[in-house]
Amino acid sequence: MTRPTAVVVGFIGKLPFAGMSLYNLHYIAGLQTLGYDVHYVERQNKPEEMYDPVADAMTDDPAHAIDYLGEVLPEFGIAPGRFSFIDRHDRCHGAGWSDLRAVLDSADFIMTLCERAWCDEFARCPQRAFVDGDPLFTQAAMLQSDGDTAAVLANYDTLFTYGTRIGMKDCMVPAAGRDWIATRPVTATRYWHVTAASPSSPISGVSQWTGGSPVELDGRTYGYKNREFDRFIDLPQHTTQRFSLAVGGSGAPLTRLRELGWELVNPLEISGTIEAYQEFISASRADLGIAKHAFVASRSGWFSDRSTCYLAAGRPVLHQDTGFTDWLPSGSGVLSFSNMEDLLDAIERLNSDYDAHALAARRIAEEYFEAATVVGRMLDDCGYR
Structure with missing residues (x-):
């Protein structure tokens, strides 16, 4: 046949x-x-x-x-x-x-x-x-x-x-x-193997700082990730948790990010091969998913494809709320946030019961994103x- x-x-x-x-x-x-x-x-x-x-x-x-x-x-x-x-x-x-x-x-x-x-x-x-x-x-x-x-x-x-x-x-x-x-x-979970995360591993993120000119629509201006990231840029100053960031694109304030406590990695190195990318995710404690301003402000319901890779690897996801909680439960494996207070609370909940969140992460990948x-x-x- x-x-x-x-x-x-x-x-x-x-x-x-x-x-x-x-x-x-x-x-x-x-x-x-x-x-x-x-x-x-x-x-x-x-x-x-x-x-x-x-x-x-x-x-x-x-x-x-x-x-x-x-x-x-x-x-x-x-x-x-x-x-x-x-x-x-x-x-x-x-x-x-x-x-x-x-x-x-x-x-x-x-x-x-x-x-x-x-x-x-x-x-x-x-x-x-x-x-x-x-x-x-x-x-x-x-x-x-x-x-x-x-x-x-x-x-x-x-x-x-x-x-x-x-x-x-x-x-x-x-x-x-x-x-x-x-x-x-x-995501295809067969390409992702779950390994134990080290307690000292950083929460990581992969970001393109900007993606072009802002969009004007119906009298409103919609921007890119940099506009949302600015709201959380001093996150490392509020917690003892480590944060690793692979950030690309023109205009990224690398010096300021380092001064505020972000551990910067070369985005070309961690994404140069699929194996290197998988190793970077597996070496992370969780994903920090800050979304483009347009996705948040429009209440689009968007969820990150990169975050599904973390979930498949058994890594929990901290994801900025875009309205996706209408269809994806938040609280175990995926923790949504809208402001700094929410995010700090999500990090505390993540670290207080990490193993349960890690197990839930892989289960969510299989149930919602396979x-x-x-x-x-x-x-x-x-x-x-």
Whole structure:
């Protein structure tokens, strides 16, 4: 019997950081568990869209991206002939155009992960879903008259969003004229082994300080993580707990962070390989999940995909409340907070019964975020299976 085929469009090669890779690979793992053969595709959408870690620079040359895909994908069940990379000049590397067209003609569906990517060949597959991991930012871009986001997403019949509260009265994420299906991030627990945490391990965080210009929507300004982090920047001054932070992006106040007691690590080193990223998480006591201002202010219901990695590794999560407590219980394994007082209380509760929180963390990963379960529900919700 022929196995069904899913085409996943992602960004593993273009942004070869471990967290980015796992974002895609967890979805692939879920589809594989559900019995799908996966053909992986990347599309270069604009100049200098790819990061080359050797040169430490953005580049137009797809060579490193293609090499990285050839190294990583086979380790996660994608054979060398099962991925295609379409560069800006419409050259199709890896499995070439003839192979890709044949796959698209027979595929059950395309699932595009966060990438506002499109090429006309994708139309060969009639069922096409887009997964929005950046609620409010995506919808605001769709409403811009001078942008192409709405036109690109018009090619997708199904739109999922991590904005789990979209459509609720107090949620400020607009629908932008489309119907959205709420979903959540995924993790594949088989890739994460639970080890005992040292009592002296730090609570850690991985942050991109900024992600672009603030977004103006309906008279309000929505910002990035730096705007929320400023509210908690002196956290180490209020507790004896250690904190480790891998922070990237321009404008991060590294000197001030060190002076306030944050132990800074190089984000490129801990995310350079999947193994290094897993070791960093396993060497942590818990995750400190400070969210983008837009996710918090809009009451989006967003939950961090990075936090699901910590949960899968048996590490509890301290996560800023975005409204996700509507669907994810808080108090054991996941502890939500809205202000400094909440956060300090959550840290005290975490340390007072750490082993119970660690056990609950893995259980939450399996119950709420296991890739096969979440992806299976997505396919049922949109009628793809």
